[in-house]
Amino acid sequence: MIWWIVKRDLLLAMRRRSDVLTTLFFFIIVVSLFPLGVGPEPSILRTMASGVVWVAALLASMLSLGRMFSSDYADGTLEQMLLSPVSLAALVTGKAISHWLVTGVPLVLMAPVLGIQYDLAGDALLVLTLSLLLGTPVLSLIGAIGAALTLGLRGGGVLVSILVLPLYIPVLIFGTGAVEASSAGMEFGAHFSILGALLLVSIVFSPWATAASLRISMS
Amino acid sequence: MLTARNLECIRGEHKLFSNIFFSVNPGELMFVGGPNGSGKTSLLRLLCGLSSPDSGEILWNGMDIRDLDGDYRGMMTYLGHLGGIKDDLTALENLRISCALADCEIDENQAADALGQIGLAGREMLPAKVLSQGQRRRVALARLLVVQTRLWILDEPLTALDTAAVKLIKEILEHNLSKGGMVIMTTHQEIVMTAAAVHHLTLS
Numbered sequence: 001m002i003w004w005i006v007k008r009d010l011l012l013a014m015r016r017r018s019d020v021l022t023t024l025f026f027f028i029i030v031v032s033l034f035p036l037g038v039g040p041e042p043s044i045l046r047t048m049a050s051g052v053v054w055v056a057a058l059l060a061s062m063l064s065l066g067r068m069f070s071s072d073y074a075d076g077t078l079e080q081m082l083l084s085p086v087s088l089a090a091l092v093t094g095k096a097i098s099h100w101l102v103t104g105v106p107l108v109l110m111a112p113v114l115g116i117q118y119d120l121a122g123d124a125l126l127v128l129t130l131s132l133l134l135g136t137p138v139l140s141l142i143g144a145i146g147a148a149l150t151l152g153l154r155g156g157g158v159l160v161s162i163l164v165l166p167l168y169i170p171v172l173i174f175g176t177g178a179v180e181a182s183s184a185g186m187e188f189g190a191h192f193s194i195l196g197a198l199l200l201v202s203i204v205f206s207p208w209a210t211a212a213s214l215r216i217s218m219s
Numbered sequence: 220m221l222t223a224r225n226l227e228c229i230r231g232e233h234k235l236f237s238n239i240f241f242s243v244n245p246g247e248l249m250f251v252g253g254p255n256g257s258g259k260t261s262l263l264r265l266l267c268g269l270s271s272p273d274s275g276e277i278l279w280n281g282m283d284i285r286d287l288d289g290d291y292r293g294m295m296t297y298l299g300h301l302g303g304i305k306d307d308l309t310a311l312e313n314l315r316i317s318c319a320l321a322d323c324e325i326d327e328n329q330a331a332d333a334l335g336q337i338g339l340a341g342r343e344m345l346p347a348k349v350l351s352q353g354q355r356r357r358v359a360l361a362r363l364l365v366v367q368t369r370l371w372i373l374d375e376p377l378t379a380l381d382t383a384a385v386k387l388i389k390e391i392l393e394h395n396l397s398k399g400g401m402v403i404m405t406t407h408q409e410i411v412m413t414a415a416a417v418h419h420l421t422l423s
């Protein structure tokens with residue numbers, strides 16, 4: 001069942017590429033503007049690289065949250081999901097997976113290329129990419145709760161950011177922390193463990209919380 | 220058997236309806252009528268469990284539908300105003316996905332058959348956005364040909380359909396009723412159907 005939802009959402013994303021590309025271009029542009037604005041001093045760029053990439057990823061992921069449920073809501077598919085005998089949490093998991101595949105994975109793939117602009121060393125690039133790989137699914141899963149709660153509200157976009165950004169902060173801190181630790185030649189395994197723990201916790205709780213929020217928003 | 224006892228629905232300050240009692244047995248049909256804004260859609264949404272009544276209870280074979288949860292949803296099909304049709308997907312994909320959501324997976328041939336029966340032969344591969352309003356409604360209604368549910372709750376299923384399609388839908392509904400299914404629907408059109416019993420519930 002999860003597979004059906006993922007397949008459908010990927011198909012929709014393929015047919016509406018502009019939505020996907022908006023997120024990716026936003027990410028690329030924000031990350032590319034910083035070196036131009038700050039100036040070409042390699043030591044400054046190296047220190048700020050992970051922060052800039054992570055903040056851009058956070059904002060890019062949030063940019064697309066509004067679309068997560070809104071089109072399903074508008075055309076009545078969401079009603080049918082709520083009425084499905086299959087558990088809503090499973091369907092919501094499918095939505096979060098496809099959100100990650102469509103918005104998270106392209107960011108992860110672009111990150112090493114963008115990191116070169118910041119003169120990051122090879123292993124720091126690798127750590128940055130891996131930290132995004134572990135962290136971006138958390139963004140999609142937590143974002144799903146916010147998107148579900150603000151469904152159908154006017155000004156939902158602002159509300160989503162207020163609800164979701166505080167919850168994104170741990171991911172940001174440990175994601176950038178891993179890269180900084182690796183650049184400083186320190187052990188970064190602990191940061192990855194915490195990111196992994198955040199991922200597991202959000203896999204367990206987010207679908208359930210999102211399903212409950214959807215039922216509230218739809219009744 | 221679906222039973223409603225003393226249903227009441229309040230929207231904001233406004234009481235839409237109260238003291239609604241009815242029961243629908245296998246093979247029976249119920250029309251929900253009333254002017255625009257009288258709460259027909261709200262009543263149907265209560266019956267399918269999308270929202271909860273402000274007071275009263277809805278029982279399926281004597282058990283509260285909220286307790287039955289997924290078991291009840293597995294026995295019921297709801298088609299609302301919004302058909303759940305995605306503009307960017309083809310008629311075939313729309314049908315297959317809406318059936319999969321109803322936990323009744325079908326392959327491409329079954330979906331094409333159903334679409335052919337409902338009068339969309341040759342249009343299976345068109346994206347829904349190029350279909351007319353009536354054709355989109357047919358895509359949504361094609362699900363009724365495939366699902367195995369007992370209780371159908373249909374909100375204005377005949378809107379935008381031509382006379383041939385109305386006749387077709389009437390046959391599909393009568394077939395379900397003759398198998399012991401139950402249908403609860405709203406419509407503003409005059410339609411005569413044969414069923415074990417036809418109830419009329421008028422909201423004011």
